[in-house]
Amino acid sequence: MFFNSEHSIYASDGSSHEKDYNYQRTYPIQSELTYTLKANRIKQHANSLEDLITRSESAMTSVEILNLVAELQKYGITVVKPPKVKDTTRLHEKIKCDYDGDFNRVFDVGRFTILCDNKTKMQTAVEVMKKAEKFNLIVSEDKDFFEKQSKTHHRFHNIKLYVPKYDVYVEMQATLKSFTTLEGYTVIENPKLSHLYYELIRAWHPKDASEEEDLKQASDDTLTKINDVICEWIDMKDINKLSNRYKPHTEIGILKLPQLSKKTEEEINQNIALKIAQFVYTQLCTFVPEKEKGKAIYFILYEYYKKYVIGDKNPASCADFALLLQESRKQEIDEDITILQALETYIPLQANNYA
Known part of the structure; x- marks a missing residue:
């Protein structure tokens, strides 16, 4: 049996099954x-990126795909077709960073997003897509990252459809409406945050500095934690615990990393660590969540900023600074009390010597 591959089988009697695109075949x-x-x-x-874009655009508006979309919509399932394919500049960057320059490894030139109200409808959507042959389409890859975590912990069911007429693959990604960050459809506050953060750290490959490697790992872990909240890989009870620890910028006063004040915008953009620091600082100063998930995400981002950007030993907010002063004052008082106690003991002893 073959899975998720382009495959051929040749028999010694001369018979063969060549270039089969089905995601599974026995x-x-x-x-x-x-x-x-x-x-x-x-x-x-494709022969070039431009050729791939042309084929993808044709396939996305083909009768075959449109009929499949109409079938999904019969079940009250929302199908979001991108208004246009990805920007060429963005594609070139992704191909270079993620696919070693091989444009034929790109499948999300134009991705359809399938949004479902609940798990039952999502199961229906997957079943409809798996019967794509009735629309002269072929299911070539089927990956379930809804029950099994993806690398970034986004939660979705991904299906790649082969469109024979244009010899191209089109990607369909199904998820719940409550998990999507797609603008215009999401219920998540500040939906761009996770994607913008991902774009910053995605292509970052620290060279030698161990500090940068630690920051990169911490950044990846933080993105995962944010997606765990968005996609509910952790239950709502734990999300509520995180949200209860949220305090807004107006209350605690986020402090800016000193290095940012000494650099120009151009210098910051040339240093990925500073660029991340600038991004996170701006988010913490401007994002004012009202819902549980938003507050939990804010707290996760603040903890990352405090521990890995500012550093544990330094105050990350005015509230931290005030707490440090309070602790310092308490320590001074404790030291004063110790001195006073020593003096109280010392003075009577001295008096006895003169008695």
């Missing part, structure tokens, strides 16, 4: 024959 085997099997990870078949 072939009968005859004991008297020998077979040669070939399987490759699915890739686009």
